[in-house]
Every structure is written in structure tokens, then in C-alpha cells.
Amino acid sequence: MLSVKNLTKIFPAPRRWFKKAGDDFTAVNNISFEIKQGEVVGILGPNGAGKTTTMHMLLDVLTPTTGTITYFGKDLHANRSAILQQVSFGSAYTNLPSKLPVRENLEIFGRYYSIPSAELKKRIDHYLQLFGIADKAHVETGALSAGQQTRAMLAKTFMVHSKIVLLDEPTASLDPDIALDVRSLIIKQQKELGLTVLLASHNMDEVATVCDRVIVLQRGTVIADDTPERLAQSIAKTQVHLVLHEHMDRVVSYAQQANLAYKLSENVIEIMIDEQQISQLLGALGKMDIHYRNISIQKPTLEDYFLEIARVSKGKQ
Numbered sequence: 001m002l003s004v005k006n007l008t009k010i011f012p013a014p015r016r017w018f019k020k021a022g023d024d025f026t027a028v029n030n031i032s033f034e035i036k037q038g039e040v041v042g043i044l045g046p047n048g049a050g051k052t053t054t055m056h057m058l059l060d061v062l063t064p065t066t067g068t069i070t071y072f073g074k075d076l077h078a079n080r081s082a083i084l085q086q087v088s089f090g091s092a093y094t095n096l097p098s099k100l101p102v103r104e105n106l107e108i109f110g111r112y113y114s115i116p117s118a119e120l121k122k123r124i125d126h127y128l129q130l131f132g133i134a135d136k137a138h139v140e141t142g143a144l145s146a147g148q149q150t151r152a153m154l155a156k157t158f159m160v161h162s163k164i165v166l167l168d169e170p171t172a173s174l175d176p177d178i179a180l181d182v183r184s185l186i187i188k189q190q191k192e193l194g195l196t197v198l199l200a201s202h203n204m205d206e207v208a209t210v211c212d213r214v215i216v217l218q219r220g221t222v223i224a225d226d227t228p229e230r231l232a233q234s235i236a237k238t239q240v241h242l243v244l245h246e247h248m249d250r251v252v253s254y255a256q257q258a259n260l261a262y263k264l265s266e267n268v269i270e271i272m273i274d275e276q277q278i279s280q281l282l283g284a285l286g287k288m289d290i291h292y293r294n295i296s297i298q299k300p301t302l303e304d305y306f307l308e309i310a311r312v313s314k315g316k317q
Contacts, residue, residue, distance in 0.1 A: 001035055001036060001037045001071065001072065001163065001164055001196045002034065002035040002058075002069075002070070002071055003035075003069075004031060004034070004058075004067070004068075004069055004070075005032045005067055005068045005070075006030050006031075006067040006068070007028055007030070007031050007032070007054070007057060007064050007066075007068070007069065008026065008028055008029055008031075008067050009027045009028040009050075009053050009057060009064055010024050010065045011024065011027060013025070027053040027220055028050040028054055028057070028064075028217075028220045029050075029219070029220035030066075030067070030221065031054070031067075031217070031220075031221060031222045033215050033222060035164075035196055035198060037194070038190075038194055038195070038196060039196055039212050039213070040190055040196075040197040040199065040210055040211050040212050041197070041198050041212065041213055041214070041215060042198075042199050042207040042210070042211035042214040042215065042228075043055075043199070043200040043214075043215050043217060044201075044214050044215070044216050044217070044302075044306060045216060045217035045218055045309070046218070046309065046310040048219075049217040049218055049219065049220065050217045051168075051200045052168065054217070055166060055168050055198075058076075058166060058198070059084070059087070059089055059166065060076055060080050060084070063077070071086070071087065072086070072163070085114070086162050087163070087164045087165075087166065088113075088156075088157045088158070088164075088165050089157065089166045089167075089168070090153050090154055090156065090157030090158075090165070090166070090167050090168070090170055091153070091167070091170070092150050092153070092168070092169045092170060092171065092172035092174075093169065093172070094153065095142075095149060095153075096141045096149070096152060096156065097141065098140065098141050098142025099140055099141075099142060100140065100141060101137065101138045101139060101140055101141070102128070102133065102138070102139060102141050102144070102152050103124060103137040105152070105156070106124045106128075106152075106156055107120065107124065109156050109160075110124070110159065110160065113160040113162075115160065123159040123161075124155075124159060126159075127155035128155055130155070131154055131155045131182070131185065132181075133152060133155070136152075146174075147173055147174045147175065149173070150170070150171065150174055150182070151182070153170075154185070158193075162195070163195070163196060164196045164197075164198070165195050165198070166197075166198050167186070167197065167200065167201075168200045169200060169202065169203075170182070170186065170199070170201070171183060171201075171203060171206060172201075172202075172203075179203070179206070183206055183210060187210060197210075199211060204301065204302045204303035204306055207302060208301070208302045211228060213226060213228075214226065214228055214231055214302070216231065216309065218309055223309070228302045231302060231305045232301050232302050232304060233274075233300055234305065235300065235304060235305050235308045237261075237272040237273055237274060237300065238272070238273055238278065238297060238298065238299050239271070239272055239273075239297070240270070240271045240273055240278060240281065240295065241268060241294075241295065241296045241297075241298070242269050242270075242271070242292045242294075243267060243268050243294040243295075244267050244268075244291075244292050244293065245267075245291055245292070245293060246291075247288070247289075247290050248264070248267065248269065250288050250290060251271075251285065251288075252264070252269065254285075254288065255271055258281075258284075260273055260281075275299065
């Protein structure tokens with residue numbers, strides 16, 4: 001559905017009487033990836049990693065310095081109009097015209113996609129209802145709250161039934177409970193319409209919940225492309241916390257013999273372990289007749305991974 005090969009975007013330095021080497025800024029540096037039909041793929045990275053620049057090139061708003069973007073096997077730049085009829089975009093940072101009522105905004109947008117009038121009316125009614133703003137249909141868009149404007153934007157994005165949906169921070173302005181509802185609606189729309197979705201977001205729960213895999217950008221380059229679970233496990237192990245009655249020495253001895261990292265704090269031991277080894281650990285404790293008052297298991301999260309790459313991106317050691 002979408003293929004990006006050796007994509008680079010360099011912003012030239014401002015004109016000066018003289019120009020030092022390295023003044024040009026490389027926002028995206030030779031990235032490549034592919035997205036298959038029906039996939040939901042996230043783009044993750046710290047601020048300045050190149051996410052927005054990549055999105056703008058995928059919409060042909062920015063022209064790549066080098067590299068190619070192919071949708072449906074066709075070059076984007078050479079087939080711009082035909083391709084963008086099958087691509088829709090939504091961002092919490094892009095507002096619809098503020099003086100127009102919500103319905104009129106959607107009607108105008110629907111005409112860009114050549115949706116017949118009768119069908120367009122049905123879709124507008126459906127998506128206004130779906131995103132919970134049917135009562136705001138005749139209200140000027142600028143008079144809506146930030147969350148309501150985001151809902152209008154999402155209604156606009158999904159009502160065209162495009163083949164590919166590009167989303168940039170779609171729930172950034174929403175309260176957590178409303179964001180959860182909208183996230184569920186995005187998943188529902190993707191499944192019902194068989195959409196292919198590319199999602200850029202700083203919300204780790206959103207990416208982990210919605211995305212099948214995640215492309216990670218750092219300083220303009222792709223540093224990882226994997227599932228949210230495997231990315232999280234790549235930088236941290238699962239932590240098993242045990243509160244013991246007694247026999248702490250036996251547990252410590254087992255951890256040492258099994259080459260497991262651990263931390264002690266009074267009657268609590270925290271063991272770092274691969275998730276698939278947890279049952280082996282608990283089985284061994286049972287054989288040693290170790291009784292614990294409490295156990296908790298904390299898996300690494302995508303947020304742990306993000307914090308680590310953000311730390312590296314800032315040059316911290």
C-alpha cells in the first residue's frame with residue numbers, strides 16, 4: 001500500500017555572505033519502510049526526530065530532497081491527484097475553517113473526494129453521530145471546544161473511506177476518557193473499513209493499543225521497526241517483586257546461580273528476568289518451599305522504551 005525508499009529531506013541554511021559546512025539541516029535522513037494493506041503502523045520518536053516532516057512528504061506538501069514515495073505501486077509525485085483521492089489526513093494541530101459550520105466544512109471536504117451528494121449526506125450524519133457531535137452540526141467550527149474540533153477533524157478524516165489514513169497526534173487535545181473513546185472508534189473504523197493507518201503520536205498507550213508495529217525515528221533515521229511488545233522488551237526485562245516471610249538467602253542464592261539481576265530492600269527482592277522465564281522462577285521457588293506474602297510482575301512498556309531513546313537522543317549517558 002505504501003513504500004518509502006531512501007527518503008531524505010534537507011532544509012538549506014538561510015542565505016548568508018558565507019556559509020559554513022554543516023549549516024544545512026537534515027530533518028529526515030535516508031529512511032525506508034513499507035506498510036501492507038490493513039496494517040496500523042505507528043511513527044514514534046522524540047521531538048525533532050522527523051515525524052512531522054515525514055508526514056508532510058507523504059502528503060506531498062514537502063518535496064523530498066532525495067528518495068521515492070510509492071502508493072499502490074505508483075509514484076506519489078507523478079500521480080499526486082489520483083493517489084491523494086485515496087489518502088486522508090487528520091491532525092489535532094490542523095483546524096477546519098473556523099467561520100464555517102461543522103456540516104458545511106464536511107460537505108466541502110467531501111466534494112474534494114467526489115462523494116455523491118446523497119451518499120455524502122448519509123456519511124456526514126453517520127460520522128457526526130459516531131464521534132458524538134451531531135448536535136454541533138450547525139455550530140461554527142471555531143466555536144467548538146478543542147476536543148469537539150478534534151472530533152470534527154476525525155469525522156472529516158474517516159468519512160471519505162480512503163484506502164490509507166494518516167493521523168498526526170489525533171487525540172492530543174482530548175481528555176483521557178474522551179481520548180480512550182476516540183481510540184476505540186479509530187480501531188473500529190480500521191477494522192470495519194479495512195483501512196491502512198499510519199499514526200504519529202506521543203501517547204505511548206495509544207501507540208501500544210492501536211498499532212500492529214512501530215517505526216521509531218531518532219535524529220531523522222529509522223532505528224527500529226517492530227511490534228510495541230518487542231520494542232519494550234529490547235531495553236528492559238520484566239521485574240518480579242516478591243515480599244517474603246523468610247528464606248531470603250535461598251532466593252538470592254537461586255538468582256545468583258541463574259545469573260539473574262536482582263535488588264534487595266529489607267524483605268523485598270526485585271528480580272529482573274525475561275518474561276518466558278517467570279514460570280521457571282516460580283516453579284523453582286515452590287520446590288525450595290519458599291512462601292511469599294505478595295508478588296507483583298511489572299512488564300516493560302513502550303513508554304520505558306520511548307524514555308530510553310529520548311535520553312539517548314539528548315546525548316545523556
